[in-house]
Amino acid sequence: MGATQRVAMTDVARRAGVSQKTVSRVVNGEPHVTEAIRAKVQAAIEELGFRPNAAARALVTRRNQRIGMVTPSTSLYGPAQILEGVDSALRGSGYHLSVARTRGNGVADLQAAIDELVAQDIAGLVLSEPIDLGQPQLRIPHGLPVLSFGSPKAGSSTSSTTEASARPDELVLGADETAGARSAVEHLLALGHHTVHHLGGTEGWSATARRIAGWRAALSDAGVEAPPLMHGDWTPRSGYEAAVDLLRRAGVTAIFAANDHMAIGAIRAVEQAGLRVPEDVSIAGFDDAPEAEFLSTPLTTVRQDFAEVTRLAVHRLVGTIEGRPPAERHRLIPAQLIVRESTAPPPSATHRASPPERQA
Amino acid sequence: MGATQRVAMTDVARRAGVSQKTVSRVVNGEPHVTEAIRAKVQAAIEELGFRPNAAARALVTRRNQRIGMVTPSTSLYGPAQILEGVDSALRGSGYHLSVARTRGNGVADLQAAIDELVAQDIAGLVLSEPIDLGQPQLRIPHGLPVLSFGSPKAGSSTSSTTEASARPDELVLGADETAGARSAVEHLLALGHHTVHHLGGTEGWSATARRIAGWRAALSDAGVEAPPLMHGDWTPRSGYEAAVDLLRRAGVTAIFAANDHMAIGAIRAVEQAGLRVPEDVSIAGFDDAPEAEFLSTPLTTVRQDFAEVTRLAVHRLVGTIEGRPPAERHRLIPAQLIVRESTAPPPSATHRASPPERQA
DNA sequence: TGCGACGTTGACTACGTAGTCAACCGTCAG
DNA sequence: CTGACGGTTGACTACGTAGTCAACGTCGCA
Numbered sequence: 001m002g003a004t005q006r007v008a009m010t011d012v013a014r015r016a017g018v019s020q021k022t023v024s025r026v027v028n029g030e031p032h033v034t035e036a037i038r039a040k041v042q043a044a045i046e047e048l049g050f051r052p053n054a055a056a057r058a059l060v061t062r063r064n065q066r067i068g069m070v071t072p073s074t075s076l077y078g079p080a081q082i083l084e085g086v087d088s089a090l091r092g093s094g095y096h097l098s099v100a101r102t103r104g105n106g107v108a109d110l111q112a113a114i115d116e117l118v119a120q121d122i123a124g125l126v127l128s129e130p131i132d133l134g135q136p137q138l139r140i141p142h143g144l145p146v147l148s149f150g151s152p153k154a155g156s157s158t159s160s161t162t163e164a165s166a167r168p169d170e171l172v173l174g175a176d177e178t179a180g181a182r183s184a185v186e187h188l189l190a191l192g193h194h195t196v197h198h199l200g201g202t203e204g205w206s207a208t209a210r211r212i213a214g215w216r217a218a219l220s221d222a223g224v225e226a227p228p229l230m231h232g233d234w235t236p237r238s239g240y241e242a243a244v245d246l247l248r249r250a251g252v253t254a255i256f257a258a259n260d261h262m263a264i265g266a267i268r269a270v271e272q273a274g275l276r277v278p279e280d281v282s283i284a285g286f287d288d289a290p291e292a293e294f295l296s297t298p299l300t301t302v303r304q305d306f307a308e309v310t311r312l313a314v315h316r317l318v319g320t321i322e323g324r325p326p327a328e329r330h331r332l333i334p335a336q337l338i339v340r341e342s343t344a345p346p347p348s349a350t351h352r353a354s355p356p357e358r359q360a
Numbered sequence: 361m362g363a364t365q366r367v368a369m370t371d372v373a374r375r376a377g378v379s380q381k382t383v384s385r386v387v388n389g390e391p392h393v394t395e396a397i398r399a400k401v402q403a404a405i406e407e408l409g410f411r412p413n414a415a416a417r418a419l420v421t422r423r424n425q426r427i428g429m430v431t432p433s434t435s436l437y438g439p440a441q442i443l444e445g446v447d448s449a450l451r452g453s454g455y456h457l458s459v460a461r462t463r464g465n466g467v468a469d470l471q472a473a474i475d476e477l478v479a480q481d482i483a484g485l486v487l488s489e490p491i492d493l494g495q496p497q498l499r500i501p502h503g504l505p506v507l508s509f510g511s512p513k514a515g516s517s518t519s520s521t522t523e524a525s526a527r528p529d530e531l532v533l534g535a536d537e538t539a540g541a542r543s544a545v546e547h548l549l550a551l552g553h554h555t556v557h558h559l560g561g562t563e564g565w566s567a568t569a570r571r572i573a574g575w576r577a578a579l580s581d582a583g584v585e586a587p588p589l590m591h592g593d594w595t596p597r598s599g600y601e602a603a604v605d606l607l608r609r610a611g612v613t614a615i616f617a618a619n620d621h622m623a624i625g626a627i628r629a630v631e632q633a634g635l636r637v638p639e640d641v642s643i644a645g646f647d648d649a650p651e652a653e654f655l656s657t658p659l660t661t662v663r664q665d666f667a668e669v670t671r672l673a674v675h676r677l678v679g680t681i682e683g684r685p686p687a688e689r690h691r692l693i694p695a696q697l698i699v700r701e702s703t704a705p706p707p708s709a710t711h712r713a714s715p716p717e718r719q720a
Numbered sequence: 721t722g723c724g725a726c727g728t729t730g731a732c733t734a735c736g737t738a739g740t741c742a743a744c745c746g747t748c749a750g
Numbered sequence: 751c752t753g754a755c756g757g758t759t760g761a762c763t764a765c766g767t768a769g770t771c772a773a774c775g776t777c778g779c780a
Contacts, residue, residue, distance in 0.1 A: 055424065055481060056767040084433065264655065291625075295655070298628075380738095419764095420764075
């Protein structure tokens with residue numbers, strides 16, 4: 001069982017009639033090796049089925065070609081997209097990807113996942129969802145490059161100026177979710193809704209905080225007091241249950257859900273209450289998940305360009321690892337409002353001034 | 361940048377006034393160490409912030425605590441659930457998880473992902489989605505334990521007897537998707553539909569083949585000739601487009617989509633054609649994705665118990681790695697038909713004999 | 721023809737850990 | 751009181767690779 005490694009460079013060297021060091025040169029594609037010898041070594045490698053021992057290599061070079069990634073989930077849309085994007089961006093870079101999923105939403109859970117990765121001698125650390133906490137007392141080895149998708153502090157958005165993060169050398173990239181959320185709420189207000197209710201994501205997630213921040217900012221700009229906040233956990237069920245609660249209040253005409261799945265649950269709740277989307281209640285989501293466009297009521301939502309964000313982020317992380325730190329450590333990519341059929345003027349809007357339509 | 365590792369066991373040993381070997385004993389929790397010395401070493405470890413060097417350990421023990429997993433995607437429901445389940449099952453086992461995503465659906469793509477993992481000295485290999493090919497000419501190091509979720513050969517299902525796989529020692533576990541698909545189609549036939557059309561998943565995936573097999577089996581048992589097969593790529597869009605095509609034919613009353621997302625697209629297509637689900641056209645999916653229950657038309661679908669499958673599979677894989685191979689190498693977990701509101705008798709069924717309702 | 725420069729090759733060694741084995745200690749039975 | 755034994759500790763070494771540096775050979779130029 002399992003004794004996978006048997007053939008070493010010395011075996012190849014003996015077979016090819018050269019030194020171990022020469023085999024090393026061939027394997028690593030170093031110059032200063034005669035073509036004839038290179039071919040001979042290659043042949044010996046093939047014959048013996050030699051594969052370099054990664055552990056020995058890591059030991060002697062004192063560095064690992066491994067990136068560790070902490071993710072809160074692999075099945076939620078955002079984290080899954082980030083994981084996929086990071087993997088894509090890493091392919092061909094020479095770095096391997098190690099994944100650790102957090103088991104809960106607390107600091108201890110995040111720390112446990114980080115520790116597991118750090119124990120693997122990673123060259124860089126990716127935090128898919130940095131927890132939203134006052135003082136992120138995370139123990140991360142000094143000098144280990146860190147990339148976070150989204151700042152742990154709910155950003156003031158659009159301002160590209162950086163808020164200080166816990167680690168001065170931390171890379172922070174992401175879509176501008178705050179501005180994206182803001183544009184969704186502004187869209188609803190522009191349609192004529194008096195106010196917009198928000199179904200927040202899981203408490204403690206920075207993404208939750210950013211979307212709440214955008215929601216509050218839009219309401220504040222419009223001079224509207226924010227109604228009580230409700231929290232779900234990103235699942236359709238939680239969106240459904242929160243919306244059922246919400247619909248007990250009078251005059252609810254617009255709901256902004258923190259993600260598309262909660263929006264789907266909310267639509268169901270509205271319909272079960274005998275109301276129609278969007279005629280009676282408008283609903284907007286966040287993510288532009290693939291199914292959003294194909295729901296019976298296609299969903300107005302906010303799209304993030306995960307491919308671009310992850311590509312740029314990984315590029316900068318690898319640069320930092322290899323001693324070429326980017327000049328700019330923080331970057332927000334614009335998010336895009338996608339207006340579909342789940343949002344419309346409120347029932348009595350036609351009796352008021354015609355609402356100015358507005359695109360993000 | 362990045363010189364993460366500085367403190368070695370010898371440093372700790374000097375600090376604690378013991379030998380490096382004793383530090384090694386303490387770190388690994390070996391017996392035969394006086395409590396006083398153990399405490400002294402622990403203190404020195406804390407003070408110096410020592411962390412064991414994984415590469416050196418792997419080099420000398422000749423084995424890695426790493427499981428490599430190949431997945432075709434991290435955002436599709438099934439693969440994401442498998443990834444999440446494997447990660448959960450691995451937590452606390454002492455093994456780390458390395459992920460490689462295939463870039464395409466060909467053998468070469470799968471092989472490339474496998475090679476990348478093998479280069480990392482993995483102790484075990486997990487294939488989330490074994491490609492469906494006649495002769496899987498995959499190069500996998502001899503003696504490396506392999507776990508596949510679902511056989512690469514579209515199984516005859518229910519029979520728990522194993523079909524021969526490429527590697528005699530390969531572990532093959534999964535939900536009985538063939539039986540699950542069969543039960544969905546039988547459900548539709550029992551409702552009175554003359555036939556059931558199938559929107560298949562991405563060609564080349566074994567999951568696609570298994571669901572097709574179940575579909576064909578159910579039709580065959582009912583003495584119905586299978587209508588032409590259509591293929592999508594698991595996305596709602598592909599389900600939508602396939603259904604638009606399909607609805608050009610006359611007399612289409614029942615569609616079984618290979619996953620819930622394609623079913624969502626199909627529902628949209630039906631509704632856009634001016635027809636109703638389920639009154640005019642019944643639609644069933646596969647996966648029981650979280651949103652399936654909360655769609656405007658809650659979806660009849662098939663649920664796999666990914667948690668159970670992955671837990672069992674990882675348990676057996678780890679056992680195999682550690683020299684305790686399970687007696688049983690193949691196992692199918694039953695899949696469960698979930699009947700909701702997207703399926704009903706066909707439009708004219710009431711004019712015929714009342715259809716016998718049937719549960720799986 | 722002679723000399724230096726440069727390209728090629730290999731011997732030696734370090735990297736940090738765990739396995740092997742011997743030395744040492746105290747205890748207990750004879 | 752002495753020898754044996756078991757528990758504790760450390761010296762030495764191997765693991766497989768890449769870095770360092772020296773030796774060697776060849777070529778071009780003076």
